[in-house]
Amino acid sequence: MSPNTLMILSLVIPLAASIMCLLLKNQHNLRDGLTFAATLALFATVLSMAFALEDGAKFSLNLVDFAPGISFAFEIERLGLMFALVASSLWVLTHIYGVGYMRGNNEKHHARFFACFAFAIFAALGIAYSANLLTLFLFYELLTVSTYPLVAHKGTPEAIRGARIYLGILMGTSIFFLLPAIVWTWSITGTMQFTPGGVFNGQISPLFMGILLGLYAFGIGKAALMPFHAWLPAAMVAPTPVSALLHAVAVVKAGVFSILKVGIYIFGIDNLYSTGSSEWLVWVAAGTIIIASLIAMAQDNLKKRLAYSTVSQLSYITLGVALATTTGALDGALHIVTHAFGKITLFMCAGAIYVATHKTEISDMNGLGRKMPFTYLAFGIGALSIIGLPPLAGSWSKWLLLITAAETNHQIVVGVLILSSLLNVVYLLPIFARGFYGGGVVQDGVPWRERIQEAPLFCVVPPCITAVCCLLIFFYAGTIEEFLIPITNVPGQ
């Protein structure tokens, strides 16, 4: 198949899966089975695209002209493909997990749920493939709108309130900051194409460049830079598969991916470095890392704690861009992968605990580990990966980011990163440790834990697989890094 056919196929599969889910409203097994086939097909397609790209294939497609000089267009480069690969591979596991969770938990409206889920994957792939800011903005907003029903899924007043915050902040920042930023860029440079080396040739002063970068950094609210992070914890009212895939992978990674993309292909890393426009962003990102970690420590709700941990971890990637070196950007890109696998493991374990025990508060989870050993083992591995201990995936990106910060003479940032790792230990490991300590609460005459057992297989196997992936990625981080290195090449230098 020609490269473009593959690319279109990879967009059509999730879209078709989404429509199919709506059509097969009541045939649960058929619908979930077919969707599973779609997830596999998508993963295979994206994987073959990755091989094709290695062989030098070009993916480039002009869809339709929007206005003179602007069009909706796709063009895949390595960064986008990596994001697509992460999203599509984790869709396979989350789908299995989602089926187990939705059934094990007796949630309602399965058809709508899986339809929106597949559509969100479609939107995430659209973001990954965007050739210009306009296309990126289109799919960015589609992702926001299509995940709203997922966040509000339970329909309780609490869910509606959470979803309202979710939509309000994401759409608000994108309209208020991102859209003007894009139009401003278009007005100054006359292009919105993602160009290696950036599109600015000194048309604006470093000061305005800093302001424009601010519009982008805060406008891409999905990257959860403080103070626009509140949507992430609010979105935790969603069913756990949503939190797992969308709020550990697709949505938040779409955000930081967009920031990387803007940093590398709109501003140009060298441009940011020479003008120093991104210096302020280093401090905002560093602040977010620390403050979010501190807030995470105070959360007793497991998903909320993980949410704040995500806020903190996302800023690692933003920090990578803000340091304005090619290695920084690469570290950020690598962190997208490593954090995705680590965090999705944690979320899926949290969901498995919920399915098995209906507990959401960490303080209620004493002693569960002995009853749910696999879940807790996976959780432990995920947590260690997020903390950044070898031989787990997360250690590479953190280590490389530390080196970059040291090389660019940001000693304080080095301190921040070390402190953050310690904070990770403080808020993640106790959850794991509590699983093996503590007495039980007596309910109906028996300690309630007596009735607990592992969640259904569908909910336990996926986190175990991602935990294993955390381990594997540690050994293949070099391959990923090599695959990504060309993204920072600027032609003509």
Added chain:
Amino acid sequence: MSDWVHLAIVCVVLVPLFASPLAVIVGYRTFAFAIAWIASGLSLLCALILLMAVKDGTVLSYAMGGWAPPIGIEYRVDAANALVLVIVSAMAFITLPYSRETIRQEIATRHHTLFYACLMLCLTGLLGVTITGDAFNVFVFLEISSLATYVLVSLGAKNDKRALSAAYDYLILGTIGATFFVIGLGMIYQATGTLNMVDLAEKLSGMEENRTVRSAFAFLVIGMGLKVAIYPLHRWLPGAYAFAPSSISAFLAATSTKVAIYVLMRFMFSVYSVKFVFELDLLEYIVMPLAVLGMFVGSAVAVYQANIKRLLAFSSIAQIGYMLLGIGLVSVEGTTATMAHLFNHAVTKGALFLAVGAIIYRIGSPLVRDMEGIGRQMPWTGAAMVIGGLSLIGVPATAGFVSKWQLLFAAFEKGWWPISMLIVASSLIAVIYVWRIVETLYMKPVPAGRDVSEAPLSLLIPTWVLIIATIYFGIDANAILSISEVAARSMLEGGYLGDATIVGEVGR
């Protein structure tokens, strides 16, 4: 081709004009409907022929009855009014089949033929205002359309008596507006001795210091401003939209204010020159602040409306603010944004009013709180509401995004970035009122005992035609943006006043 253009330039107005009495004469409502629908279809065809003929920037001129301008009445078509002609006739063509179903509930059967007749008169008036090149003729057609509109609004009285007071409000304010307008016309006629727009433009240049000319301008702008519903001259609009029959709300929301904005632009930029208007500082100190105020107050008030039609009406006031803002930028980009928004907003708001009408058709109440969970019972109508709402917010791949994009671009090109911040800030308020509807439609439980089904196809098809247009013109924006730019150039760079292709015979 030119034969067709010759025919189209007259027939676009004459066909609905003759259809109106015919509808009354035949007396059977089915026939009356057929006549009205065919007439609006023919008008649409004519309008499209005209648009094709002028989209490259040509200007067509037709002397009515062979009397040469400036004495005779001239029909003069450029890209700007051809686009408005298409909007108006297309909306009539789309809403008519919808009316046929809804007026069974909303209007007493004996009034049905009159309804079609009035609608045709209203259409005639709106098209006439748009196409004519004669300033007094504008007033004549304006009155034709207004009088018909008052009647159409008052026909909503069968279900809600407040339609009568709304129509009365509209009658009083509309008449004041028309009076101001005609006073303005009288003054410039007194000063120049002519009423043909091209001739006026020629004579008015060099008379910038003339006080009569200046005060005439004030009368014209305020008179037409009432028709446009520029904030704070908007008081008639919410009531008229809220209590009119559903299809009329849709038709009016999509057409009447748009035509008025077109006339306002025509007088500001063509009859009076850009230079004159600019020197008055009128745009910068009066129109711009009012536009911004309208954007915010309209949106903010919309948030608190209990009646969904009033909510949409206040949203229209805000959207009119966007269009005025585009005018106020006095640049080709800005005027392009206004022209594009005329079209895009007509499509969007028309679709929304049709979808709302379909819900009201089923549940019999226009109150937001009575629509809880209706999105689950009427999935297609609900989806139409959501897409229309997204277009109001300006989400990409909807028509609303295109004009907002162009407007932002125009503001940045001009270096007025605070204005662009205000534009995006007001669309944030749109998020609030749109999402209030979405939550009501989908997130609230269906009240016990309300057992309604999806709207009939005769309502769904017109709604979805407009919704698909909303999406289509949001993705393929080139079509509208390029025509709008030709229109903007014709307005601002005097193309309308320049050499015109004479269609038909003069001086027989």
